[in-house]
Amino acid sequence: MAVFKPENVEDFYEIGEVLGSGHFAQVRKVRERATGTYWAGKFLKIRKNTCSRLGLDRSRLEEEVDILHAIQHPNIITLKDVFESRAEVVLVLEL
Numbered sequence: 001m002a003v004f005k006p007e008n009v010e011d012f013y014e015i016g017e018v019l020g021s022g023h024f025a026q027v028r029k030v031r032e033r034a035t036g037t038y039w040a041g042k043f044l045k046i047r048k049n050t051c052s053r054l055g056l057d058r059s060r061l062e063e064e065v066d067i068l069h070a071i072q073h074p075n076i077i078t079l080k081d082v083f084e085s086r087a088e089v090v091l092v093l094e095l
C-alpha cells in the first residue's frame with residue numbers, strides 16, 4: 001500500500017508555476033530540493049465529511065494511488081511520492 005507522508009511537501013520540493021487544473025486538483029511544476037529534478041505536483045482537495053460534495057473521497061484516492069504505485073509501464077505516469085495534510089493530498093508525478 002502506498003504511504004501518504006505526513007510531512008510538509010514544501011520541505012522536500014520547491015513549488016513552482018501552475019501547469020493546469022482539473023475538477024479537484026491544481027497541478028504545479030515542483031523541483032525536488034535534494035536532486036534539482038522537476039516533477040508535477042498534483043494538489044488534490046480531500047472531502048472533509050461524507051455529506052460534503054466538495055473534494056475527493058479519500059478512499060477512492062487511496063485506491064487510485066495504490067494502482068499507480070503498482071503499475072510501472074512506459075505509457076503510465078510514474079508516481080514518486082504522496083504527501084498528506086489536513087485538507088489536501090499532493091501527488092508527485094512524472095512531468
Ligand SMILES: Nc1ncnc2c1ncn2[C@@H]1O[C@H](COP(=O)(O)OP(=O)(O)OP(=O)(O)O)[C@@H](O)[C@H]1O
Pocket residue numbers: 019020021022023024025026027040042077093094095
Ligand atoms: N504529470 C503532469 N505533467 C504535466 N502537466 C500535468 C500533469 N498532470 C496534469 N497536468 C496538467 O494539469 C491539468 C489538470 O490535470 P488533472 O489530472 O487534475 O485533471 P484532468 O484529468 O484534466 O481533469 P479532471 O478533474 O476531470 O480529472 C492537465 O490538464 C494538464 O494540463
